[in-house]
Amino acid sequence: MTIKLFNTMSRKIEEVKPLIPGKMGFYSCGPTVYHYAHIGNLRHFIQNDILKRMFMENGYEVTHVMNITDVGHLTSDADSGEDKMEKGAARDNKSVWEIAKFYTEEFLKDFDDLNLIRPTYMPKATEYINEQIDLIEKLEKLGYTYEIEGDGIYYDTGKFPGYGKLTGGSLSGNRAGARVEFNDSKRNPTDFALWKFSPKNEKRQMEWDSPWGIGFPGWHTECCAMSMKLLGNHFDIHTGGEDLSRIHHNNEIAQAEPIVGAPWVSYWMHTSFLVDKSGEKMSKSSGEFMGLDAVRNRGYDTMAYKYLVLLSHFQSQLAFSWAGLESAANGYKNIVKRVAEMLSNQNKGDVDEETYKTWHDKILALVSDNMKTAEALVAVQELLRDNIINDATKLKLFEFIDRLLGLQFIDRAKKLNDLKSEEAPAEIQALALERATAKAEKNWARADELRTQIEAAGWSVIDAKEGAKLVKKA
Ligand SMILES: [Zn+2]
Structure with a gap:
């Protein structure tokens, strides 16, 4: 089946042609593990998962690399400001290494809870320091680097004619923008640190020896070094949130292409922001921290959040509101209810393979066409409404839909x-379902609270292997 994707580099929808037929090498910029993952960042990982599932369903063997940024990079793009990891460690009163471990585990819990397929490799930046030093040495030999005394080794963007080509003219914002402060010692405002020196007379929690002195790598270096090691010098797709395209990814290209030649990566894909109702990027807005726990604590199935994400296109900003999530949750539950009815139907009929193939190809074609997930979900609704197709065929299609979108309808x-x-009254069943969801999400406090409510109403919940059962108390 033809696969088309919008390529940020060409600004066009292109037909995907893999470097090696039948194989797909893809790299996604992973989390910086200094805090819980924000639901806006999780949107990017959900879209990556759909991309991967789409290729797999099209018969590709996918090698997916997602890095874990566990070395402190700085909070501003100007290589100044505070170190995110050290800041997180001070906030939690833990060492940098402890918070890296803790938030990596928390991130992976969310990852699994959203039913995202784990990457083939999850390299940690701190485990690839030598590879990063090698990369900087290569750039040094080619004449792309210079030293700012007492500060670090910098990349001279003036030496790379294609600098900024991923995002075209928008780099002018780098010069005048208030967000990026200008470091007077840099040769060009867009130059960036490859290696930062540790401050004199101060020991950082994370620092390494290097040919230039003790310090730590700049944050654009790790993705280049790790992707080259794990995917080879050239690979098919590189993804990230839209905030990464302008600086982080342009800088990655500037480091890689002098070494491996252009183009380094065939396709660039960026997921747009989750925004609040005023249109501001959500992770930047003030108020309640919006991790997946905020969704769980209000009693929502995390699949409802994933369903909400898939109702929008990855290139469009998605305005988040609780009302929007409520309506997505209802839409999701309605589909689950219909699937549940089909499962308990005693006269499902036999699978009609021809009908199966027609609908399979129709839905897969939508997702293969620049990831039209919202249109694919419309097709799912049409499938449910079609009274001519029997339940056996529909259920086989739902197995495919679950493989492609990972929405766990059948589960x-x-x-x-x-x-x-057990024929408990509807309101007791609703409480039990909410409790099952809370348990699945390891929200033990909420699950206990719900058990107390169920027992107060005269029912017991018995946890069995096949799921929870409700039994009327004697
Ligand atoms: Zn990256």
């Missing part, structure tokens, strides 16, 4: 049926 439908079997 949730089975849980719903298990709860129904």
Whole structure:
């Protein structure tokens, strides 16, 4: 099947042609593990997962690398400002190494909870320091670097004629923009640190020896060094959130192409922001920290958040509101209810392979066409409404839909049926379902609270292997 994607580099939708037929090498910029993941960042990982599932469903063997940034990079793009990791460590009163471990684990819990397929490799920046030093040495030999005394080794963007080509003219903002302060010692305002020296007379929690002195790598270096090591000098797709394209990815290209030749990467894909109702990027807005816990604590299934994300296109900003999530949650639950009915139907019929193929190809074609997930979900609704297709065929299609979109419709439908079997009143079943969701999300406090409520209403919840059962108290 033809696969098309919008390529940030060409600013066009292009047909994807892999470097090696049948294989797909893809690199996604991963989390900086100094805090819980924000739901806006999780949107990017959800879209990456759909990309991967789409290639797999098209028969590709996918090698996916996602880095874990566990070395402190600085909070501003100007290589000044505070170190995010050290700041996080001070806030939590832990060492930098401890918070890196803790938030990596928390990130992976969210990752699994959202039913995202784990990457083939998850390299940590701190485990690839030698590779980063090698990369800087190569650039030094080619004449792309210079030293600012007492500060670090910098990349001279004036030496790379294609600098900024990923995002075209928008780099002018780098010069005049208030967000980036100008470091007077740099040769060009867009130059960036490859290696930062540790401050004199001060020991940083994370620092390494290097040919230039003790310090730590600049944050644009790790993705180049790790992707080259794990995917080779050239690979198919590089992804990231839209905030990474202008500086981080232009800088990655400037480091890689002098060494491996152009083009380094065939396709660049960027996920747009999740914004609040005023249109501001959500992770920047004030108020409640919006991790996946905020969604769970309000009693929502995390699949409802994923469903909300997939109702919008990855290139469009998605305005988040609780009302929007509520409506997505209802839409999701309605599909689960229909699947549950099909599962308990005693006269499902036989799978009609021809109909299966027609709908399979129709839905896969939508996602393969620049990831039209919203249109694919419209097709799912049409499938449910079609009264001519029997339940056996529809259920086989839902197995495929779950593989492609990872929305766990069949899993949730089975849980719903298990709860129904005891014929508890609807309101008790609703509490039990909410408790099952809370348990699945390891929200033990909420699960206990719900158990107390169920027991107060005269029912017991019995946790069995096949799911929870409701039993009327004697
Ligand atoms: Zn990166």
